[in-house]
Amino acid sequence: MESFGTRLHRAVSERGPLCVGIDPHPGLLARWGLADDLAGLERFSRTVVEALGDRVAVVKPQSAFFERFGSRGVAILESTIRQLRDAGSLVLLDVKRGDIGSTVSAYASAYLDPSSPLYVDAVTASPYLGVGSLAPMFELAAEHGGGVFVLALTSNPEGAAVQRARTADGRTVAQTVIDEISQLNAGATPLGSFGLVVGATIGDTGHDLSGVGGPLLAPGLGAQGAGASDLRTVFGPSLAAVLPSYSREVLSAGPDAASLRAAADRVLDECRAVLAAR
Numbered sequence: 001m002e003s004f005g006t007r008l009h010r011a012v013s014e015r016g017p018l019c020v021g022i023d024p025h026p027g028l029l030a031r032w033g034l035a036d037d038l039a040g041l042e043r044f045s046r047t048v049v050e051a052l053g054d055r056v057a058v059v060k061p062q063s064a065f066f067e068r069f070g071s072r073g074v075a076i077l078e079s080t081i082r083q084l085r086d087a088g089s090l091v092l093l094d095v096k097r098g099d100i101g102s103t104v105s106a107y108a109s110a111y112l113d114p115s116s117p118l119y120v121d122a123v124t125a126s127p128y129l130g131v132g133s134l135a136p137m138f139e140l141a142a143e144h145g146g147g148v149f150v151l152a153l154t155s156n157p158e159g160a161a162v163q164r165a166r167t168a169d170g171r172t173v174a175q176t177v178i179d180e181i182s183q184l185n186a187g188a189t190p191l192g193s194f195g196l197v198v199g200a201t202i203g204d205t206g207h208d209l210s211g212v213g214g215p216l217l218a219p220g221l222g223a224q225g226a227g228a229s230d231l232r233t234v235f236g237p238s239l240a241a242v243l244p245s246y247s248r249e250v251l252s253a254g255p256d257a258a259s260l261r262a263a264a265d266r267v268l269d270e271c272r273a274v275l276a277a278r
């Protein structure tokens, strides 16, 4: 299996730098005229897959919105993942897992082992039990061509208190995460398989992202207030590695498939204009 970094690089070259989230918020289900139940969840997810799965580079289901319906919601997540794969987009499951290493092994099996029903191309992971505790995910991802996006500087205002705290050597906690992920990507071409999550809302990061060598997922665009032009301020010389991510901004254009596609095309054009001008 080719590495995730190679597959992501190709998907972005062919389809453009865009990740769209599937976040079936109760309010969005209502706005789409759907009930806040399993049938509504299934219809919402299928509509997004049919509208965008064959044109967007990466689709990012938000696991929480499926988990809130229990096992039958997770079954819909499984079928959504299969449908996305069949449609040709890469699937990034936003599940933000993290634990002691022996438990991370089980999470790695759940999401990054091709024999698992929840197998995806990449997952999000939390490094706040120590980046080293995520090693089983990194190992299984490397073995099976998967990817891991590790939270570094998140889009929510509460994140800064933890992420910008100073460690004993004077670096911020986030910079230690950035540095460890950079090491994992060393020598990978055209792109490493280990990414970081850096919110588009945070302004000048004050952090050195230049050596990451992997993708930089940028949530916070649209509903959280950031616009494509903010990517320049946040990422500066690292813009080439940015994968802009939108959920509500695109999803609120539904349920009409043409309107969803138009919304995705619009934000992609806006991001391309910024990323191309780097």
Ligand SMILES: O=c1ccn([C@@H]2O[C@H](COP(=O)(O)O)[C@@H](O)[C@H]2O)c(=O)[nH]1
Binding pocket: 021, 023, 062, 094, 153, 154, 155, 156, 197, 198, 199, 219, 220, 221, 222, 223, 224, 245, 246, 247, 248, 249
């Ligand atoms: O720092 C982060 C990390 C992850 N997210 C997730 O992205 C989407 C954002 O949804 P919008 O509707 O575009 O605001 C959501 O699933 C978050 O859990 C993030 O926002 N910030």
